[in-house]
Amino acid sequence: MSERDEIAVVGAGLAGCLLACYLARRGYPVALYERRPDPRVGTPERGRSINLALADRGLDALRRIGLEEQVLADALPMRGRMIHPVVGEPQLQPYSASGDLAINSIGRGALNNTLLEAATKLPGVRVAFDHRLVGLDPATGEMTFETPQGTVTAHAQVVLGADGAGSAVRGQLLEHDLLTESADFLDYGYKELTIPPLGGDFALDPGALHIWPRGTSMMIALPNPDRSFTCTLFWPTHGTASFASLGSKAAIERYFAQHYPDVPPLAPTLVDDYQHNPIGLLGTVRCDPWQAGGRVGLLGDAAHAIVPFYGQGANCAFEDVVELDRCLDECADDWSAALPLFQQRRQDNAEAIAQMALTNFVEMRDKVASPVYQTRKKIEHA
Numbered sequence: 159m160s161e162r163d164e165i166a167v168v169g170a171g172l173a174g175c176l177l178a179c180y181l182a183r184r185g186y187p188v189a190l191y192e193r194r195p196d197p198r199v200g201t202p203e204r205g206r207s208i209n210l211a212l213a214d215r216g217l218d219a220l221r222r223i224g225l226e227e228q229v230l231a232d233a234l235p236m237r238g239r240m241i242h243p244v245v246g247e248p249q250l251q252p253y254s255a256s257g258d259l260a261i262n263s264i265g266r267g268a269l270n271n272t273l274l275e276a277a278t279k280l281p282g283v284r285v286a287f288d289h290r291l292v293g294l295d296p297a298t299g300e301m302t303f304e305t306p307q308g309t310v311t312a313h314a315q316v317v318l319g320a321d322g323a324g325s326a327v328r329g330q331l332l333e334h335d336l337l338t339e340s341a342d343f344l345d346y347g348y349k350e351l352t353i354p355p356l357g358g359d360f361a362l363d364p365g366a367l368h369i370w371p372r373g374t375s376m377m378i379a380l381p382n383p384d385r386s387f388t389c390t391l392f393w394p395t396h397g398t399a400s401f402a403s404l405g406s407k408a409a410i411e412r413y414f415a416q417h418y419p420d421v422p423p424l425a426p427t428l429v430d431d432y433q434h435n436p437i438g439l440l441g442t443v444r445c446d447p448w449q450a451g452g453r454v455g456l457l458g459d460a461a462h463a464i465v466p467f468y469g470q471g472a473n474c475a476f477e478d479v480v481e482l483d484r485c486l487d488e489c490a491d492d493w494s495a496a497l498p499l500f501q502q503r504r505q506d507n508a509e510a511i512a513q514m515a516l517t518n519f520v521e522m523r524d525k526v527a528s529p530v531y532q533t534r535k536k537i538e539h540a
């Protein structure tokens with residue numbers, strides 16, 4: 159058994175589970191605290207499946223610890239984007255001239271479960287589910303959790319917040335005046351719909367990321383291994399042509415028939431999905447610094463949540479884990495040096511992708527449909 163002090167990782171999401179794997183490989187005992195019950199045994203939340211486009215940046219982090227193949231077993235390669243106009247046939251825009259380059263469609267739940275499974279198999283990793291962090295003393299590493307059995311406390315030499323965009327760890331640092339934060343929400347939200355298999359097969363080309371660009375809004379669809387597609391509407395939350403504007407079954411049916419005419423015949427549960435699935439928020443979270451006293455650190459969405467339009471939030475969180483591991487190497491596991499170095503190396507990159515993700519929303523919902531854009535892409539690939 160290792161003689162190192164136990165590290166607390168708050169949040170057994172994508173970043174937290176991968177981080178636990180990397181830390182265990184360095185010889186640290188790891189306590190992974192997660193507010194939810196074990197996701198491997200429950201039913202997923204309705205309308206929150208979230209398919210991710212996992213790209214090479216994220217795969218690199220998995221490859222380094224031998225998890226790439228296992229993860230890709232649940233993924234489907236998408237070699238281009240398929241643009242669905244209101245009138246006419248869908249057009250494929252390949253991601254590369256050769257058609258070889260692909261990003262991979264994977265359900266966030268499947269990816270999370272694989273990483274959680276990998277973490278729990280490593281010696282020294284223990285997971286405490288149903289533990290919601292509600293208090294943290296950044297000076298001592300004393301943590302307070304709400305659990306079904308009541309409030310419990312725990313202590314760690316180093317506490318790492320991988321608890322997502324609404325990070326409680328970040329909230330505690332804010333409460334102790336140890337950081338500043340900003341959260342910029344779009345006037346857009348997202349809602350999921352399902353296109354089930356058709357006659358036992360995919361209803362659309364499973365080798366593409368499907369986009370229905372509609373100027374001020376859009377829908378995308380990513381394939382799943384069970385031959386269904388998860389569609390995500392990115393629409394304004396209020397005003398005309400928004401989530402709020404479609405109040406009745408008839409209005410929903412009329413709107414889709416007019417603006418997404420190829421979808422209703424493929425989506426038998428469209429109205430039910432639309433009426434009952436939740437609307438998710440979309441925003442960019444920035445904070446500074448990402449650490450306090452070399453004892454508490456933030457990574458992944460907890461440090462830098464971004465809008466999903468470049469498909470890079472999880473990829474970026476995985477890159478964080480690799481960089482933190484590298485910083486620990488370079489600082490001989492001196493956390494008070496490694497955590498500031500980690501922020502120095504990652505913060506500009508996180509800001510760059512945050513801005514690119516906002517810009518790409520305009521590209522996806524509008525520019526990809528323009529004839530000028532399509533001609534330019536053909537020239538680039540010629």
Ligand code: FAD
Nearest residue numbers: 169171172173193211291321322326458459469471472473
């Ligand atoms: P999370 O995955 O949010 O994990 C945080 C974990 O912490 C959760 O398990 C949560 O339950 C737990 N937690 C929260 N609070 C507490 C607490 N108080 N105590 C204990 N535990 C707590 N990224 C991509 O790379 N490609 C994509 O194509 C892509 N598409 C997306 C589409 C949508 C619609 C959305 C919303 C996001 C998308 N993302 C994508 C972004 C991606 O989902 C996130 O960047 C990624 O999940 C961040 O991982 P994380 O581990 O930092 O946070």
